[in-house]
Amino acid sequence: MANLSNVSSQVKGRTITQKEKAKKAAKTYNPYGFSGKTNIFMHILLASFSFLCIFPFIYVIIISLTSEQSLAQNGYSIFPQEWSLEAYRYLKTMKDQLLSAFGVTLLVTVLGTLISVSIISLYSYAISRKQFIYRKQFTFIAFFTMLFSGGLVPFFIVVTQFLDLKNTIWALILPLAVNAFYIIIMRTFFQQSVPEAILESARIDGAGEFRIFLQIVVPLAVPGIATIALFSTLAYWNDWFNALLFIDNPNLVPLQSLLMKIENNLDFIKQNSMMSQNSSLLNSIPQDSVKMAIVVIATLPIALSYPFFQKYFVKGLTIGGVKE
Amino acid sequence: MKRLKKFGRNLYSNRIWLLMTLPGLIWFAIFAYLPMFGQVIAFKDFRYDADGFFASVKNSDWVGFENFRFLFSTNDAFIITRNTVLYNLLFIVLGLILAVGVAIILSEITKQKLAKVYQTGMLFPHFLSWVVVSYFVFTFLSMDRGMINGFLEHFGFEAISWYNEASFWPYILVAVSQWKGVGFSSIVYLAAIVGIDRSYYEAAMIDGASKWQQIWHVTIPMIMPIIIILTILNIGNIFSADFGLFYQIPRDSGPLYSVTNVIDTYVYRGLMTMGDIGMSTAAGLYQATVGFVLILIANYIVRKVDEDNALF
Numbered sequence: 001m002a003n004l005s006n007v008s009s010q011v012k013g014r015t016i017t018q019k020e021k022a023k024k025a026a027k028t029y030n031p032y033g034f035s036g037k038t039n040i041f042m043h044i045l046l047a048s049f050s051f052l053c054i055f056p057f058i059y060v061i062i063i064s065l066t067s068e069q070s071l072a073q074n075g076y077s078i079f080p081q082e083w084s085l086e087a088y089r090y091l092k093t094m095k096d097q098l099l100s101a102f103g104v105t106l107l108v109t110v111l112g113t114l115i116s117v118s119i120i121s122l123y124s125y126a127i128s129r130k131q132f133i134y135r136k137q138f139t140f141i142a143f144f145t146m147l148f149s150g151g152l153v154p155f156f157i158v159v160t161q162f163l164d165l166k167n168t169i170w171a172l173i174l175p176l177a178v179n180a181f182y183i184i185i186m187r188t189f190f191q192q193s194v195p196e197a198i199l200e201s202a203r204i205d206g207a208g209e210f211r212i213f214l215q216i217v218v219p220l221a222v223p224g225i226a227t228i229a230l231f232s233t234l235a236y237w238n239d240w241f242n243a244l245l246f247i248d249n250p251n252l253v254p255l256q257s258l259l260m261k262i263e264n265n266l267d268f269i270k271q272n273s274m275m276s277q278n279s280s281l282l283n284s285i286p287q288d289s290v291k292m293a294i295v296v297i298a299t300l301p302i303a304l305s306y307p308f309f310q311k312y313f314v315k316g317l318t319i320g321g322v323k324e
Numbered sequence: 325m326k327r328l329k330k331f332g333r334n335l336y337s338n339r340i341w342l343l344m345t346l347p348g349l350i351w352f353a354i355f356a357y358l359p360m361f362g363q364v365i366a367f368k369d370f371r372y373d374a375d376g377f378f379a380s381v382k383n384s385d386w387v388g389f390e391n392f393r394f395l396f397s398t399n400d401a402f403i404i405t406r407n408t409v410l411y412n413l414l415f416i417v418l419g420l421i422l423a424v425g426v427a428i429i430l431s432e433i434t435k436q437k438l439a440k441v442y443q444t445g446m447l448f449p450h451f452l453s454w455v456v457v458s459y460f461v462f463t464f465l466s467m468d469r470g471m472i473n474g475f476l477e478h479f480g481f482e483a484i485s486w487y488n489e490a491s492f493w494p495y496i497l498v499a500v501s502q503w504k505g506v507g508f509s510s511i512v513y514l515a516a517i518v519g520i521d522r523s524y525y526e527a528a529m530i531d532g533a534s535k536w537q538q539i540w541h542v543t544i545p546m547i548m549p550i551i552i553i554l555t556i557l558n559i560g561n562i563f564s565a566d567f568g569l570f571y572q573i574p575r576d577s578g579p580l581y582s583v584t585n586v587i588d589t590y591v592y593r594g595l596m597t598m599g600d601i602g603m604s605t606a607a608g609l610y611q612a613t614v615g616f617v618l619i620l621i622a623n624y625i626v627r628k629v630d631e632d633n634a635l636f
Contacts, residue, residue, distance in 0.1 A: 033432045034535060042429045043438065049426075050445025053507065056460035057448070059471075063463060075469035123348030132341035133334060141352055143636070147560070148616045150359020151608025152591050153601055157365070158358050162377035178351045209340040238453035241567065245596070256455045260572075288469065295459045302451050310444055314511055 057299060064088070064292035071288050087289035091297075098294075100251055101258040104169070108254060109236040112173040116232040119178055121225055124186035125217060130196070139187065142180040156245060171246035172254060176235050182228050189224035190217070227316025230309055237302065255298050262294055366391055366606040391606035400590065404607075408586040411570075412562040414498055415505075420555065422506045424547070427513035428539055443514075446507030454568030461500060461573055487577045494583055500573055501566070512554065516547040549632070556626055556635055560619025563611050564588060587611045 034042055063076050067084035074081060091098060123142070127135045150158075155175075165171040194217050202212045218225065243257035253261065335342065362377075368384040395401050426446070430439045449457065464471045465486035473483040486492060520543065528538045565586035574584040587607060594604030619635075627634035 033434050038535070039434055042433050043435075046426070046429060046433070046439075046442040046446075050442040050507075053445050053447075053449050053503065056463065059463055060460060071469060075474050076463050076466065076471055077474070078471075119347045119351060122344040126341040126344040129341065131338075133338055134342070138345050138349070141349070145352060145356040147619055148360065149564075149612050150356060150362060151605060151612055152588070153595050153605040153608055154359035154362025154365060155355070156595060157362060157380070157601075158354065158377060161372065161380060162358065163354070174351075175355060178348055178355070180356075183348070209344075213344075234451060238451075240453060240455050256453050259455045259459070291459065292463075295456055299452060299456050303448075306448065306451060307444060310447060313447075314443075314515075 057303065060292045060295050060299075064289050064296050066289060068287070068289060076288075084289070087293040090290050091293055097250075097258065098297075101253055101255045104172075104252055105237060105255040108169060108172045108239075109233055111169075112176060112236040113229055113232045115173065116177045116179075117225060117229050120182050120186060120228055121218070121221070122213075123178075124183045125190050125194075125213060125221075127183075128187045128190035128194075139184075142183045145180045146184075159246060166246050167249045167252060169252060172239065172242050172252075173236075175242050176232075176239060179231075182231065186221075186224055186228060190221060193224065194220050223312075223316065226312055230313055230316065234302075259294055259298055262291060363605065363609045363612070365601065366609040368602065370601040370605070387602070391602040392610070395603050395606050395610070400585075401607075401610075403582060404585050404587045404590045407583065408565045408588075409562055411494075411497065411565065411586065412558075415501055416555065416558045416562070418498065418502060419505060419509055419558075420551065422502055423509035424513050424544075424551065426506055426510040427517055428543060430510065430514055431517045431543075432535070432539075443507065443511075446510070448507070449504040450508040452504075454566075454572040457500065457504060458572040458575060461496070462575070465496075487575060488579045490580050490583045493574060493580055497569060497573060497584065501569055504569075509554075512550060513547055516550045517543055520546045552626060552630070553635060556619070556622040559622045560615060562618060563615040567592065 033039065059076070059078065062078060062080060063071070064087050065083050065085070066077070066080035067082040067086060070077070070081040070084075123138070126132050127139045127142075129135065132138075159171060159175065160166045163170075163174075165174070198216060198220075199212055202216055207215070238256060239254070240256035240260060243252075243254050244260070247253055247257065358377075362381065365381060365384065367386060367388060368381070369387045369390075370384045371380065373379040373383050430443060433439055452460075462470070465473075467473060467483065467485050467487070470486070472486075477483055484492075486496075524542045524546070525538055528542055533541065565588045567588040570584050570586045570589050571592070574580045577584075587610075591604045591607050591611070594600045594607065598604075623635050
């Protein structure tokens with residue numbers, strides 16, 4: 001008897017677990033998505049790749065916090081033997097240079113974004129309106145620059161000799177101010193999001209085109225304009241190429257460019273100290289961790305603001321098609 | 325005369341729109357069209373003239389195709405063309421497969437909140453400059469301190485001097501470019517996939533299509549237009565390389581030039597380190613012209629196949 005009841009309870013138990021399993025399966029079964037094992041595998045795949053995308057930044061932060069001795073002994077390790085704030089303390093001695101570079105980058109980014117957004121939205125709004133009889137020609141003027149380029153050397157000569165912008169802040173701002181691709185995107189955006197009927201009624205009320213643009217069109221186009229502003233801000237913040245071409249003056253070097261030069265600067269100090277056999281100076285500069293500390297402070301503003309603007313970025317990328 | 329009058333009237337009645345386009349027009353004139361005109365330097369022996377840009381261009385002597393002959397007489401022209409085209413081809417094919425793949429997976433996995441988290445992670449590298457990325461890569465490839473040599477030595481292999489060993493760089497550059505770009509390029513495809521009408525999938529399911537069949541017969545055909553447009557654009561740009569990738573990531577290391585020198589880095593070095601303006605301009609004009617022809621051809625082919633998907 002005891003055995004029998006045992007068996008029956010076992011059977012009962014099994015049926016319950018089977019029922020639960022079926023319930024669970026029904027819950028996880030997604031008619032639109034992957035099923036079961038494939039789904040888990042895909043999750044693991046994407047999770048590992050997205051971790052791989054962030055990992056180098058974490059790695060650099062760790063290196064910047066490792067003592068120079070640990071670095072010399074164990075190389076760049078994920079689990080350093082000895083943590084240290086030495087690198088960040090050393091940055092204080094470079095305070096002037098760093099602050100100047102931050103200032104240049106900030107000025108270029110803010111001013112550049114304002115100029116860029118103004119020029120691009122005015123141009124693309126004009127070519128999005130049917131009243132403008134030369135809209136086709138002006139669209140072509142912008143579009144053609146996407147197909148054929150003047151090349152680096154003539155561009156360089158124009159900026160240095162024709163405009164004479166070498167070693168000025170404008171050499172960092174103007175070359176990035178306009179981008180034909182954004183103009184085409186914004187034109188589509190204006191066509192779709194600013195209905196002619198609203199503008200017509202404003203015109204009947206006697207508003208001028210510039211007033212209509214500022215008071216009606218811009219508020220309607222905020223999502224698009226914000227996207228262009230975001231693209232532009234990132235382009236200016238991350239730009240080092242124009243500084244590489246046009247800036248020799250150490251007071252005008254932006255942050256990214258300082259990052260490129262710091263390597264040479266520190267190597268220079270190192271070589272000098274090696275030549276003079278002054279090893280105490282060599283040891284006093286936490287070379288690698290300082291470099292990584294500068295990488296960290298140059299990247300941190302983006303890394304911190306990134307989760308907030310990413311949403312708009314993703315949305316903005318898909319607002320306007322390229323096609324007419 | 326009458327036409328001129330009408331043109332004048334048209335200009336006047338469109339003055340407000342012309343005024344709006346004016347700043348952009350000036351920018352295009354100076355930063356895009358003036359350099360295009362400046363390409364004539366490629367046919368000249370360029371000399372700086374104190375009287376400014378136009379005087380410099382005008383007073384330099386014509387040399388015909390001398391600069392081009394010089395460019396193509398060296399082995400460099402072949403190497404930089406080969407590198408540029410092959411890398412870009414790899415980037416286009418691999419980039420397309422990975423980006424579409426990631427987009428499909430992101431759209432199909434359960435727990436869309438997690439999918440958003442993955443996307444945030446994958447997009448992160450796109451926002452970093454190549455300078456920062458080159459430091460990232462250096463932490464892995466540094467000869468004496470890098471992570472990879474650390475592993476190699478730990479398992480008893482010899483350390484590799486990565487920045488002097490050209491044979492690894494094709495793989496490294498491809499990996500880095502995909503690492504930086506996949507998250508970004510998948511966004512557009514993901515948006516296209518999300519926009520597909522769900523009833524197509526329901527119909528496919530009723531007909532008994534498996535998930536893979538749905539992807540193959542519904543998702544991919546539905547996003548084909550955007551795939552084609554982006555691919556034409558990429559093919560049109562096959563002659564222009566991402567300067568940052570090829571200049572910053574190998575840290576301008578000389579022994580790697582045979583596999584890292586592309587047209588863009590060649591032009592840059594010709595201008596900034598060798599000061600050979602004529603030949604650099606010739607290389608730039610060669611790049612721009614072939615690129616222009618390629619994009620016209622690609623667009624022409626697409627228009628023949630399917631007019632709706634052509635770019636212009």
